[in-house]
Amino acid sequence: MALDYEVPQDKRLLYWLGDKLIDYRHPVSVVVLVVTAVFAYWGFQLHLVTSFGDLLPQDHPYVRIHNKYSGTFGGANNINIMLEVKDGTIFTPKTLNKIWDMTVALDKVYGVNHNQIDSIAHRTVRYLKVAAGGTMRAQPVMLQKVTSDEEAGAIRRYVHNAENIYGLLVSLDDKAALIRANFIEGRLDYQRIFTEVNENIVTPFQDDNTVVAVAGEPRLYGWVYHYSGDVFFILVITYCLEWVLRWMYFHDWRGALRPTITGLIAAFWGLGFIHLIGLALDPLMLVMPFLITARAVSHAIQMHDRYYEEFEKSGWHKRRAIVASFAELFVPTLSGITADAFGVLVILLVPVVMLQKLAITASWWILAITISEMLLNPIVYYYLKAPEPELVLLRERGAFRKGIERFVGGLLTPVGKGITVVAWLSATVVAFYFLRGLSIGDPTSASPLLWLDSPYNVSHKEIQDKFGGVEPLIVVAEGYDKDAMKDPGALRNMERFQRHLERDPSIGYSFSLADIIRAVNMVFHELEPKWGVIPDNWVDIGGLFFIYFSGSPPTETAKYVDPSYTTAHVTFFAKDHKGENIRRMIKECKDFIVGTEIDDLGVVVATQDGHTVITGVKPEPIWEKAGPSWVVGSVPSSESPFKAGDRILTVGKQEITDAGSFRIALMEQANRSSFIDFTVDRGGQSVTTTVSAPWKAVFKLAGGLIGTLAAANEELTRNDVLMNVLGFSTMYLIMLFTYRSFAAGLYLLAPLALSNIMVNGYMAANDIGVNIHTLPLVTVGLGFGIDYGLYIVSRTIEEIRVRGDLEESVREALVTSGKAVTFTAVTMVISTVFWTTSHIRFNAEMGLLLAIWMAISYVGSQTLTPVLIVLFKPRFILKEAHRVPTLTSMGAPREAGAS
Amino acid sequence: MTLGLWNSVAIVLGFSFFVIFLDEYIVKPRRHKKWERLAASGDKEAQELLKLARSAKVMDE
Numbered sequence: 001m002a003l004d005y006e007v008p009q010d011k012r013l014l015y016w017l018g019d020k021l022i023d024y025r026h027p028v029s030v031v032v033l034v035v036t037a038v039f040a041y042w043g044f045q046l047h048l049v050t051s052f053g054d055l056l057p058q059d060h061p062y063v064r065i066h067n068k069y070s071g072t073f074g075g076a077n078n079i080n081i082m083l084e085v086k087d088g089t090i091f092t093p094k095t096l097n098k099i100w101d102m103t104v105a106l107d108k109v110y111g112v113n114h115n116q117i118d119s120i121a122h123r124t125v126r127y128l129k130v131a132a133g134g135t136m137r138a139q140p141v142m143l144q145k146v147t148s149d150e151e152a153g154a155i156r157r158y159v160h161n162a163e164n165i166y167g168l169l170v171s172l173d174d175k176a177a178l179i180r181a182n183f184i185e186g187r188l189d190y191q192r193i194f195t196e197v198n199e200n201i202v203t204p205f206q207d208d209n210t211v212v213a214v215a216g217e218p219r220l221y222g223w224v225y226h227y228s229g230d231v232f233f234i235l236v237i238t239y240c241l242e243w244v245l246r247w248m249y250f251h252d253w254r255g256a257l258r259p260t261i262t263g264l265i266a267a268f269w270g271l272g273f274i275h276l277i278g279l280a281l282d283p284l285m286l287v288m289p290f291l292i293t294a295r296a297v298s299h300a301i302q303m304h305d306r307y308y309e310e311f312e313k314s315g316w317h318k319r320r321a322i323v324a325s326f327a328e329l330f331v332p333t334l335s336g337i338t339a340d341a342f343g344v345l346v347i348l349l350v351p352v353v354m355l356q357k358l359a360i361t362a363s364w365w366i367l368a369i370t371i372s373e374m375l376l377n378p379i380v381y382y383y384l385k386a387p388e389p390e391l392v393l394l395r396e397r398g399a400f401r402k403g404i405e406r407f408v409g410g411l412l413t414p415v416g417k418g419i420t421v422v423a424w425l426s427a428t429v430v431a432f433y434f435l436r437g438l439s440i441g442d443p444t445s446a447s448p449l450l451w452l453d454s455p456y457n458v459s460h461k462e463i464q465d466k467f468g469g470v471e472p473l474i475v476v477a478e479g480y481d482k483d484a485m486k487d488p489g490a491l492r493n494m495e496r497f498q499r500h501l502e503r504d505p506s507i508g509y510s511f512s513l514a515d516i517i518r519a520v521n522m523v524f525h526e527l528e529p530k531w532g533v534i535p536d537n538w539v540d541i542g543g544l545f546f547i548y549f550s551g552s553p554p555t556e557t558a559k560y561v562d563p564s565y566t567t568a569h570v571t572f573f574a575k576d577h578k579g580e581n582i583r584r585m586i587k588e589c590k591d592f593i594v595g596t597e598i599d600d601l602g603v604v605v606a607t608q609d610g611h612t613v614i615t616g617v618k619p620e621p622i623w624e625k626a627g628p629s630w631v632v633g634s635v636p637s638s639e640s641p642f643k644a645g646d647r648i649l650t651v652g653k654q655e656i657t658d659a660g661s662f663r664i665a666l667m668e669q670a671n672r673s674s675f676i677d678f679t680v681d682r683g684g685q686s687v688t689t690t691v692s693a694p695w696k697a698v699f700k701l702a703g704g705l706i707g708t709l710a711a712a713n714e715e716l717t718r719n720d721v722l723m724n725v726l727g728f729s730t731m732y733l734i735m736l737f738t739y740r741s742f743a744a745g746l747y748l749l750a751p752l753a754l755s756n757i758m759v760n761g762y763m764a765a766n767d768i769g770v771n772i773h774t775l776p777l778v779t780v781g782l783g784f785g786i787d788y789g790l791y792i793v794s795r796t797i798e799e800i801r802v803r804g805d806l807e808e809s810v811r812e813a814l815v816t817s818g819k820a821v822t823f824t825a826v827t828m829v830i831s832t833v834f835w836t837t838s839h840i841r842f843n844a845e846m847g848l849l850l851a852i853w854m855a856i857s858y859v860g861s862q863t864l865t866p867v868l869i870v871l872f873k874p875r876f877i878l879k880e881a882h883r884v885p886t887l888t889s890m891g892a893p894r895e896a897g898a899s
Numbered sequence: 900m901t902l903g904l905w906n907s908v909a910i911v912l913g914f915s916f917f918v919i920f921l922d923e924y925i926v927k928p929r930r931h932k933k934w935e936r937l938a939a940s941g942d943k944e945a946q947e948l949l950k951l952a953r954s955a956k957v958m959d960e
Contacts, residue, residue: 232902239911243918251930253922257915317958389955390931393948 008885014327025379039272049280054354060711066703077183079216089174091156093146105200111187119179127158128523163519194222213459227839228283238831251391259300265372266296270365298824305820318386332794335738336787341366408814431761438764469508469573472704479697480674482564487696506581512570594663614646631692641689646680741876748789751860785857791817825858
């Protein structure tokens with residue numbers, strides 16, 4: 001049937017499109033269903049996978065260092081297993097044999113790096129044994145299982161005399177032993193590791209006197225996977241609850257079914273697309289698909305509500321009602337979907353592969369709502385039987401409608417408007433107060449992914465309490481040439497670095513090659529403590545290294561130093577990974593590294609009148625000219641590449657503007673080359689000098705869990721504000737095109753901005769940090785708030801064309817579209833809140849956070865937006881007053897006349 | 900019972916059909932009877948509603 005009735009001329013194309021969709025319902029349905037079936041098939045192929053590499057900003061310098069050395073010096077994927085005895089010590093044959101068996105079992109777990117296992121029962125952990133004739137050799141602490149108390153006593157002696165074991169792998173009270181293993185990143189299978197550790201390492205060795213605690217990133221993700229089945233329980237509960245709520249609201253099962261179809265089709269398209277582009281589902285991102293599906297359902301509820309309204313208006317003509325609801329809601333629905341999709345797309349800015357993949361898939365998924373909601377919607381209604389007029393009339397007279405009418409009546413009184421403005425301003429001020437505490441990174445020392453009393457966090461705390469710190473921060477000491485690690489200066493710098501950073505309260509202990517050389521030197525001198533120092537020449541150091549490492553294959557020694565002695569590492573074991581603590585530790589590392597380099601150059605640098613000036617030159621080192629460069633010499637001379645009063649202009653090619661830029665430039669230049677170019681202003685003349693660095697090795701940040709988290713946090717800090725600005729700008733632009741008004745965006749985005757502040761304030765007050773997992777959810781929440789306002793503003797414009805009065809139009813918009821918005825918001829908030837029942841604390845908190853976000857956005861769209869419109873009377877709405885749309889029957893337009 | 904993908908699908912499908920059955924065969928007839936009873940007892944709103952509903956000519960094509 002053609003459009004043989006009159007429709008508004010400005011929307012005639014949309015009416016025509018809706019009508020044609022019904023005419024061509026069979027081919028359109030077949031195409032959509034076939035494509036949906038293909039996507040559904042792909043969707044069912046999806047697996048839960050977390051790719052550790054995808055969580056890291058791969059171009060960040062820290063991650064590059066981490067990737068380069070994680071295979072030898074240790075990565076971020078460590079498992080820490082602590083065996084603790086309640087009575088006695090671990091130095092009994094029974095307990096030592098348990099440690100032996102657990103170590104053997106750990107060596108067999110899938111993906112373990114066999115050369116990076118630390119345990120007193122592993123071949124790589126050695127002590128120095130002085131043999132007959134005064135020879136020494138490094139021997140594994142345990143060569144085999146223990147058979148007698150005497151052997152156990154001997155092992156206790158070895159441990160107590162080894163600085164690299166006592167306190168690190170055996171607790172100072174002899175009650176606990178730590179077994180640490182690193183996993184190869186490309187072979188991380190969290191579920192398999194979790195199962196194998198449980199079955200082969202934890203369960204068989206626990207008894208009344210023995211406690212086994214396991215922590216570390218692979219274990220943490222193992223627990224997350226273990227709990228990921230929660231999602232089915234939550235989905236079933238929310239599905240059933242939403243069905244009942246929609247059924248009660250529409251008084252008809254069709255009202256419950258239709259939004260389900262929209263949600264399902266969008267979900268199949270989204271999940272299939274994720275598989276199509278080669279991605280997998282992350283168990284920590286399961287809230288996201290849920291949220292997008294909820295949005296699809298939300299748009300469908302708006303459409304269904306409007307369909308009922310148009311059904312009555314059209315004189316119970318089903319086809320006209322379908323076409324009218326499609327055409328009238330086309331603009332706000334499309335704008336809302338577009339704003340959501342492009343709002344999420346700004347996450348692409350963060351150079352973290354997982355977030356970029358998520359931005360693409362979430363945008364696609366949201367855009368797929370247009371297929372189910374707009375393309376298929378008129379067809380589905382056409383196939384379904386028309387609702388009975390009785391129930392359409394009934395719901396217009398229901399208690400829900402009456403309640404909304406009463407609320408709107410109160411809101412639009414002068415007192416109501418005043419209360420609204422004052423309440424929003426007060427809430428914003430309070431939120432601003434709390435907002436100051438918002439942190440980038442994790443705000444607690446326990447893992448925020450699981451609850452504080454979860455088995456993982458309990459184990460993590462037990463290990464931290466016993467051993468001080470288990471989360472590694474690896475700083476690589478990279479030499480310019482081979483044998484650099486035999487340089488006494490390089491080793492002393494490592495030792496000083498350890499002592500410097502150990503003052504930080506978050507550092508438990510540290511370990512480096514310098515510890516080995518001191519211990520070996522002491523053993524070599526009959527354990528006299530005064531010999532526990534770093535020798536002052538290369539020959540002695542080389543000799544001691546030979547003694548210690550000569551009996552070990554390179555695969556074992558590589559975890560301390562590479563075979564050419566060019567590169568080693570200083571590993572700090574941190575007590576927690578709080579965002580602020582990581583920032584402080586990294587800053588202290590940088591301060592030490594640059595401070596040492598400036599000291600080694602023999603200059604004193606200060607800022608004078610905004611310039612970076614050399615204020616003093618020390619007598620050491622002694623410089624001499626060697627060709628075009630300055631090198632450290634031995635013959636005393638008054639010559640130096642630096643003079644007091646020199647104003648530093650450039651280091652390398654980097655211009656120096658202040659002390660901060662000088663420090664960064666010096667560190668970067670030293671990392672790049674052993675020759676450093678300085679350009680200084682000396683008495684008005686520009687002088688360029690090339691200096692050969694007086695150090696043999698540079699410290700490079702940073703590997704391990706702390707290093708990679710620092711990189712992720714730095715990227716988030718750099719992009720957080722930018723993402724917010726771009727997210728709001730994108731939505732503003734869409735509003736600009738939708739309403740062809742510069743002011744429209746302000747009215748719609750103002751409540752959203754305030755909601756944003758309040759939600760961030762809530763996050764800060766509840767110790768929820770912005771991290772790689774929370775960021776995408778927070779950004780999605782930002783986009784979702786706009787939808788509610790769009791329906792209200794669009795309806796107000798529709799109404800003012802007929803009514804002419806702004807306040808009356810706003811009132812009608814609130815009791816019609818606002819009613820559906822209210823119902824949508826209530827159902828979404830209720831269903832999202834169910835996530836709080838999840839064992840995964842992250843999902844629970846994100847569910848609650850998003851529920852709060854949607855609630856605040858909804859309240860904003862129902863109170864602040866209409867009150868602002870009534871108070872400020874925006875032109876983009878007022879100009880539509882009495883502009884009753886011209887009616888046309890698709891052929892001969894005519895004026896409908898003003899009403 | 901641990902919920903997996905397929906038993907979850909079975910539960911939600913079963914629940915949906917249950918609601919449809921409940922609506923079509925129990926709730927709607929009862930609701931209709933209730934309004935007819937109210938109208939018969941002199942309730943103005945119920946009378947008006949039923950009058951409107953009966954006069955409505957649905958074009959379901």
